[in-house]
Amino acid sequence: MEKSVFKCKVEPRNVDFTSRATVSSMCDIILYVAGRDAHNRGFGIQVLADKNFGWVLSRLCIELDYMPREYDEFTVHTWISDYNRLSSTRNFTLTDGAGREFGRAVTQWCMLDYDTRMPVDMKTLEKVHDGTIVDCPSPCERPRRLGAVKSEPILEHKVAYSDIDFNRHMNTMRYIDLIFDTMPIEVPEKLEAVRMDINFLREALYGDLLSLKGECSDTVRTYEFANEAGDALCRFAFEIR
């Protein structure tokens, strides 16, 4: 089994006022590639929809040594390295036109039974992974487990029409945008390299009122979205250089 290869390009909609790709749009590209590859290899959403199962992203990390610029072209290699009862690990490397690696990502996916809203034991679905494993380790440290964030809320946001995807779930990129919107604009302006870790705990749906907590140390910014009941929905950590 070989890694899959995708040619990508930083489009105008992907860049911020520095003419470089945003962190959320690089994440969008990674997730787009994941969806395309799953589809091409026949275990995409369409196939699972027949069983009323779907892939749900549980953790993600991405490392970028620099932010590519508008119209930069790059190559994404992606492969599934392993799976266990609960999750399947999909990896990514990003290389520039000269073949130099400038980024890497690891995503961990659960399978959800939409009838019961419970995770599906992946071992009962071994065929889904038949012939899909590439014997190559993850290209960086896997997504870290992130603890609770204890600050006062810094933002409230009601999940709106433009935030939701085809599942009526709050879109991952919108979470990242909302977080960056709370940072001093000098942070994305001066950002040279970044590692982002995400843990998803619960989904947010249309109309939910979210609150965002954030903590900032010398080395890492951590964030947590919670719903009105106080349940943590997802946590983010950013190491920014």
Next chain:
Amino acid sequence: MEKSVFKCKVEPRNVDFTSRATVSSMCDIILYVAGRDAHNRGFGIQVLADKNFGWVLSRLCIELDYMPREYDEFTVHTWISDYNRLSSTRNFTLTDGAGREFGRAVTQWCMLDYDTRMPVDMKTLEKVHDGTIVDCPSPCERPRRLGAVKSEPILEHKVAYSDIDFNRHMNTMRYIDLIFDTMPIEVPEKLEAVRMDINFLREALYGDLLSLKGECSDTVRTYEFANEAGDALCRFAFEIR
């Protein structure tokens, strides 16, 4: 001179929870095509940047007879039909795989001198349009002049990092998203066809506090964004079927 032709596709990021393209993403595709064609024909932003001139969108209308679905492919034809001292008119038609027209758009662009922040008389720049005019009229009624909206504000929004483009201006698509977020979700859910008109009056910049007014009649929804000084920034009208 021939019309330019672009192949487009409704990507996952373009759709809402109905799995159909959003109005804002169809507008994004139209503006993306405008930028690519201007670039390909040598009067794009890069060329004008040498003079410190830039194209600024002053009016837009788009008509869609239905909203295309995720992964639908379609073709955009675009051409400049005419220009006068103040603005240049770029037209679009959208046709499905069988060649049937399902959408059309007209955009009007001014040229701005970034040093003086004043419009440039297009007649002094005739070379920009040399050989670019296609002798074919606009495919629908041109963008309408929209009057002031007088309701109470229905939304306040501070222009944030994720709202701005490479010019630090509020992005057109974010205006449309904010408007749709104020509508009952049944409006985009049940939308069958739409005509949208936009007038841009002033730009909004990072950190500006915007307020949105909206009025709704049987046939048309009209909206106006204003800044803190009360100056109208842009107006929108939607005829939704």
